[in-house]
Amino acid sequence: xxxxxxxxxCMPGMAASPAIFEYIKLPTDKFELHYLEWSIPAKGISLAxxxxxxxxxxxxxxxxxxxxxxxxxxxxxxxxxxxxxxxxIVSSVKTRYELPKRMLFARYTKVHKLLPTGLVNNVExxxxxxxxxxxxxxxSLYERYLSVRDKYYIDWCIDKVVNWKQEIPIENLVHIxxxxxxxxxxxxxxxxxxxxxxxxxxxxxxxxxFNENLPTIxxx
Numbered sequence: 001x002x003x004x005x006x007x008x009x010c011m012p013g014m015a016a017s018p019a020i021f022e023y024i025k026l027p028t029d030k031f032e033l034h035y036l037e038w039s040i041p042a043k044g045i046s047l048a049x050x051x052x053x054x055x056x057x058x059x060x061x062x063x064x065x066x067x068x069x070x071x072x073x074x075x076x077x078x079x080x081x082x083x084x085x086x087x088x089i090v091s092s093v094k095t096r097y098e099l100p101k102r103m104l105f106a107r108y109t110k111v112h113k114l115l116p117t118g119l120v121n122n123v124e125x126x127x128x129x130x131x132x133x134x135x136x137x138x139x140s141l142y143e144r145y146l147s148v149r150d151k152y153y154i155d156w157c158i159d160k161v162v163n164w165k166q167e168i169p170i171e172n173l174v175h176i177x178x179x180x181x182x183x184x185x186x187x188x189x190x191x192x193x194x195x196x197x198x199x200x201x202x203x204x205x206x207x208x209x210f211n212e213n214l215p216t217i218x219x220x
Contacts, residue, residue, distance in 0.1 A: 006085065006218060007060040011036045013069025013091070014157045017147035020068065023207030026215060034059075036071075038148050047160045051077035058082060064218055067092060068203050069183065070157055076170055086218060090176045090210075091184065091200045094169040098189045099161070145204070174217055176210075178202045193217075 008031055010021045018035035026033065036057055041050050055078050062085045067075035072092025079087060093099055148154075169175075169191070178198020179186050186194065198206055 005032045006030060006064060007032050007034060008064040008066055008218070009034045009036055009058055009075075011054075011065070011067040011071035011075050012038070013071050014038075014161075015146050015148045015154065016068070016071075017145055019145050019147075020201075020203055023204065023211075024214070025207075025211050030215065031218070038153070040148070040150050040153050041156050043152075045156075047074065047164070048077050048080065050074070052081050054078060055081045064088065066090070069200065070161055073161065073164055073166075076166065076173070079170055084172065086172045086174065087170060088174045088176065088214070088217065090203050091178060091181055091198075092175070093164075093184050093189065094173060094175050094191075095166045096164050097167075098184065099164070100183075100185055100188055176217075178206075 008026070010018060010024070010033060012018055012020050015038070018037055021033065021035060024033065036054060045053075051074055054074065058078075062083055064086045065075035065078060065082075065084055066088045067073070068090045069092050072089030072094075075087055075089065076094065078084075175189070175192035176195065177184070177186050177189055177192040178195045178200070180197055180199045181202075183200045186192070195202055195206060195209060203210065
């Protein structure tokens with residue numbers, strides 16, 4: 001029966017498309033995956049308001065929210081407006097205290113407003129922002145995963161990460177983090193499932209681990 005399925009809504013990270021989840025395959029007799037996408041935020045909209053708008057795309061009750069990177073922050077904000085079974089964040093943070101020092105520095109100095117985000121059509125630069133690693137050798141691969149190349153959107157995203165104010169982790173949260181993540185280094189992160197050699201793009205490159213472990217994580 002379709003009603004017995006656990007519905008999982010997947011939110012990609014900054015500038016990324018749902019294609020980052022293409023290798024995530026869960027048993028179809030228990031789970032159904034749904035994909036959320038970024039849209040250009042309205043001028044002046046807060047992350048909470050954006051999250052409330054995103055909730056209108058969730059068509060089921062008691063869902064699992066799976067968010068990657070900035071998508072992880074967004075799905076946490078969405079729990080204010082939804083009844084959720086569980087929240088899983090990947091390559092992300094669960095409070096502002098887990099943000100790296102360079103982002104905290106940016107919060108107080110506003111230095112992030114000086115970033116050359118007008119160059120977002122430079123795929124290599126956008127990939128550096130979105131995935132935290134140099135992707136010169138795999139640029140065609142990453143180009144496929146990057147779908148939003150709007151300067152205002154990128155500026156908005158960076159500002160919302162830097163100024164995120166979450167003080168304590170939400171309930172029913174599972175945090176999965178790679179020990180080689182350069183965007184949100186594990187040095188600053190507590191209480192997470194750690195993937196050895198996992199990078200900021202491990203939802204793509206370590207899909208086998210997620211496919212093997214997500215069912216248990218969701219059901220426990």
